[in-house]
Amino acid sequence: MEIYDNSFSDGNVYGHIASLFARFEPAEGSYFLDFGCGFGRLAEVVESRHGVKYVGFDINQPGLDSLRARGFAAYYADLGDVDAALELVRSVLPEGAAIAALCTIDTLEHLPDPLAALRLYARLGRQQSVPLLVSVPNVAHTDIGAKLTVGRFDYTEAGLLDHTHMQYFTSDRFTSLMKDGGWHEVHRQDVSLLRSDQHFPAQLPVLAPKAPLAGLLAGLRLQADPYGYVNQFVRAYLPGPETSKAHVPFVESRENGQSRFLSVVIRTVGRRIETLRESLLCLSAQTSQDFEVIIAGHNLDVERQIAVEQLIDELQAGVRERVRLITIDGGGRSAPLNAGFMAAEGRYVVAFDDDDLVFGNWVETFKNLEEGNPGQLLRATAAAQDWDRIRRGGSTVSRSISGMRMLYPDRFELIAHLVENRTPLHSIAFPRVLFSDLGYRFDPGLSTAEDWDLIIRVAPLSGVASSTAVTALYRLWKCGDNSASAHDQFEWQSNYFKTLKKINATPLLLPAGAVVKLRQMYLTLERLQGTVELDVDSAILVDQQVEDVARLEQLRVRYHELINSFSWQMTGPLRQILRVLRRQPRPQNPKIWMMNEQDLEFHIRQILSSSSWRLTRILRSLRRK
């Protein structure tokens, strides 16, 4: 059996190509030209279903022989020599022959210059608007990505990583190539495979279906785009405009160095113009102006839209040119945030409500955090303050009615955030790639707590860099105008439950340091419940400090306690007698401040395992009682 001789099935690439072909309602007697035809297992299907005439082109002689033996036209054609191939096609088609479709299945990836082949097809098809049916393998299948994380890239004789492939396609690169080749996509019917031919060895923790690591990677992959399980892209095109692109697509700029640091997305329904003006003032007064502002107007009627536009128009030119209004109709609280985040161009994005206030160093603090922690979520500290609104003349004004309250911790703690949100949304900035590249969104299904939901989904992936600087002020409205009062307790609980269910269903990445915290929390809980009783000496082993400095200090304190303990002091004469009897020299007390971790552990263990310490155990237990 030849490696490229695959039989027809409605569920495989041939079947999907045949299905796409049928959509164009081909005319009987017209020609179906199959470039890179191989064994041409489509030939029988297209001729019998549509009455078209199949013609195959390839350099693979056994395939051509097979087609001819089955009574089909088949020609040797090298797509690397475009002019000769064009000449050949024209010579085999009768004068004025109608072409039903051009087809190229799993061929472009074998060519050094697939653009040239696409342009050849375009020259054949443009005049009659002939469709082109294409299939190429997906190099970004979940299996390939997962294996790359453990250093494997396994060429095979055929399949996703056929050893003769010269091009590798993701959906984006394939789309770019087809556009550059002068083709406009009209249909797609990709072939998906949960487990591709690259799913080996199946025991790898990045592949094994029930392995947490595989689950985490697959979840991430599926979040990024819809093609994680696509084995082959199968798509139909019509001739589009000619292009002058000189080379196959590649990433021309690794990083957009000119991009702004921050995009500030302000969500507004246009009802709080006076506080929106105050919010904009806080932004225009920032010490760092390296940001753009996207005002995401949600369900604005004409009057409110004009009011927001007038507010933007009020701004000084240097700020106004960095402010954009986008309008969003429909959807819940997440809709304007998602639209704003997708419109953002900064390296980071932060959400801002139209009543939020920030201090002058809000952007600057985020930016400083980015310098040492690129790619992490950036979190500064927020203070809370009670406010209300009063009527004054014909307008409404806001008024603070309490002192600053530090309700939110000054460091991000993931485990604490699993319990509830402790980070006001305008005090945390997200890397934009989470939205533009990894497909994360505020959950449109949540009517509240959409901020918490997003934070705890992305914080484990990117990590969070925290600053203790207070840069944001969260206004707690005591006049009923807030999300807490707009939604009842049941709704809040229901949304929290939805989020919990979501994160509970997937593996969770914990940051370094989490093990010690979890261990300490567990032990503390057990002690509170009275299920364990630990003495000081076992505690020093159980409650170990992992950080070097803290661990050293803990050991020093314990050693000091031991040598100055009543038990140790009391048994001193006994040890002295034993030394004399054994003719051992009088030992010098070690210098605690000069000892390293190993020395301290050695000396502590010496004391704990000494006969004099064992002898006084009863005394110590009596003292405890």
Add this chain to the structure above:
Amino acid sequence: MVADLLPRLGRLRVHSILYGNEPHRIIQAVAHLERAAHIALQRGVFDKIELAYGDCSPNDDLRETVLAQAGEASSLAAVEYHFFDENLGSAHGHNRLLDVASSEFVIIMNPDIMMAPNAIVELARVFSDQRVGMAEAKQLPIEHPKHYDPATGDTSWAATACTLIPREVINKLEGFDHRTFFLYCDDVDFSWRVKLAGYRVVYCPAAAAFHDKRLGDGGEWSIGWAEKYYSAEAAMLLAYKYSRQDLAEEIHAYFKKSGDEVWLKAADEYARRKSAGELPVQLDAAHKVAVFTNNAYANHRFAM
């Protein structure tokens, strides 16, 4: 649609005192002011707006920065720079600027204030009532906690971080009392004298002005030496000036016992002035305008 009736107030000068400020923040402050001035001119509230800086810094390094803010396309008819060559303090610095030129109205402003675009218009709005002697902007993000009448805006005193004052009132009161107050409470004193002269002091919450104040880690207020010293000194002098010598002495005694170096220094200065006969002439013997409550000069809505 109801017509927005605004007063027409003539010419405006904006005065601000520098002391070693960061040039880029001055530029930013002027840009905010220029926009607010543009809108005020457009709305016809003022017909000419000028900006004048007085510089108390040890050198005139900021001259170029300030003068570069003037331009033909600007809504500010002039941007002036006056180098004082000595640290006069805010009250004296403002008085010197007030001597330079005249206008119907003056805004006294801190150099780190960034006005909202509508701030000048909203400050001017209350001068439809000719009894108003001071109109104060709302500072953000930390709003001052002093009480004001929600309906009228009337309040105990107005901070000159950003306050609009008619020239006529300033002339009548002969400016700020710079002989008594160096940096702090010159505005409280001025406000109370405005009230004694029969004018209203009004807080304008619709006129927002960003004042770059920060909270320390943990949300604590952190104040520098100058603020601590001069506000301590001013506390005693203000109490004395408004016929609360008992309170002045009480504060003085408290500072003397505090063991705090800064407060001790302030207490000594008060004692020196007292023995040298340099304390101010006492006012408000009937305690009509001055408010001393909970270490503040107004009833507060809350404690910070």
